[in-house]
Amino acid sequence: MEEEDSKIPRILEQDGHGGSDLKEVSESKKKKKKYWMGCLRAESDERGNIDLTVDFPGERSEPTHLLVMVNGLIGSAQNWRFAAKQMLKKYPQDLLVHCDKRNHSTQTFDGVDVMGGRLAEEVRSVIKRHPSLQKISFVGHSLGGLIARYAVACLYEQESRQELPQNSDDISDTCLKERIGGLEPVFFITSATPHLGSRGHKQVPLFSGSYTLERLATRMSWCLGKTGKHLFLADGDDGKPPLLLRMVSDRRNLKFISALRCFKRRIAYANTSFDHLVGWSTSSIRRRSELPKLQRGPVNEKYPHIVNVEAPSTSSNHEEVRSVTNSNGSKNFDMEEEMIRELTKMSWERIDVSFRGTVQRFLAHNTIQASVH
Known part of the structure; x- marks a missing residue:
């Protein structure tokens, strides 16, 4: 992908049509080809997983960059049709888009660990089918961001570089190359993902x-199955810390943190308001005291x-906040603080989004998925 460092993390206006859904794309192989910067080509395996690429007339491109899209609770691959x-359309020659197929509908109640393992297995099968792949990126919406975080830990590998002669003074090549599924990790993007869980105060705006x-x-x-316990940090009955707390080390x-850190860029999109399911703090991995004061109007007329x-940055250690919290006896906030401290030891780009003043604001949680790319 040319100039990949600057082009992917943007938000697009919806065109009002939502794009053609994945089923229609798959059926296009049987019908007359539709040309749009080339032709969409859909491939599926025996389990029904769909990979999308673009073919140009007269030539067959071999994709080099795998983009994995992961849906949220009770979602499906269909949710990604527009994105x-x-x-x-933006990267027609070298991109392969794979929309998670195995974690959909009520299967999203199975738990972050189970779904993360399934996604990792799914990604391995995609990589095996496409030997031309060299790079990998993830885009996760809502719960899908947590599933992706677990999956990349399952896919994390360290490859030893070729050893140098013993008399060589250059030790730079003795380092380990970090890979995700054997591919070079590039982007890890989440939108409206409850990175800190849903248990903390005001992390679910619906509760006011x-x-x-x-x-x-x-x-x-428990009504949401194992996933509900993970989201509300209520799964520590076996003597282990809650899963989301374990996923910050x-x-x-x-290797949850090593896997996340090896991506070239990590970007967190967050709704500032009107998202009734995932709060601004948990989706942007910030303390509430760190939430920025927003200026009036957009920062970019195009978007x-x-x-x-916010440019990539790491957070300082807020021991004062933690000690005040302890005096109030808030165990929930202690876990939340621990997750923030560990996750922000690596740099994150934060992009805050508001659909205020539009009809889309009433479905902000889903709108951000259809618009992010």
Whole structure:
């Protein structure tokens, strides 16, 4: 992908049509070809997983960059129909888009670990089918961002570079190359993802900041299966820390942080308002005291929904915040603080989005998925 460092993390206006869905794309192989910067080509394996590429008349391009798109709770690959089309339109020659197929509908209740393992297996099968692939990126919406974080830990590898002669003074090539599924990691992008879980105060705007409703939701998290317990940090009954807390450090078999850190860029899109399911703080990996004051109007006329852009940065250690929290006896915030501290030891680009003043604001949580690319 040419100039890939600057082109992917942008937000597009919806064209009002939502793009052709994946089923229509697949059926295009049987019907007359539709040319649009070339022709969309859909391939599926025995499990129904769909890979999308672009073919040009008279030639068959071999994709080099795999983009994995992961849906959220009760979602499906169909949710990515518009974004996938726009991605392929932008990078028609070297991009292969794969939309997660195995984690959909009620299967999204199976737990972040189970779904992450399934996604990792799915990605391996895609890579095996396309030996020309060299790079890999992930885009996850909502819960899909957490699934992707788990999957990349499963796919994380270290490759030893070729050893130098013993008399060589150059030790630079003795380092390890980090790979995700054997490919070079480039982008890790999330939109409206509850990186800090949904248990903390005001992390689910639907509850309007009511401690009573937040506690009740935690107790009722089992209604969403194992996934609900993971999101509300209610899965620590076996003596282990909650899964999301474990996912902010390298474990014996799963290098969660090393895998995330090896991506060239990490970008977190977050709704500043009107997202009733995922709060601004948890989706942007910030403390509430760190949420920026927004200026009036967009920061980019071409992308009017972007209201704030923060360059890659790491966070300082907020021990003062943590000590004040302890005095109030808030265990939930302690876990939240730990996740923030560990996740922000690596740099993140933050792009804050607002659909205020548009009809789209009422579905902000889903709108950001259809618009991000």
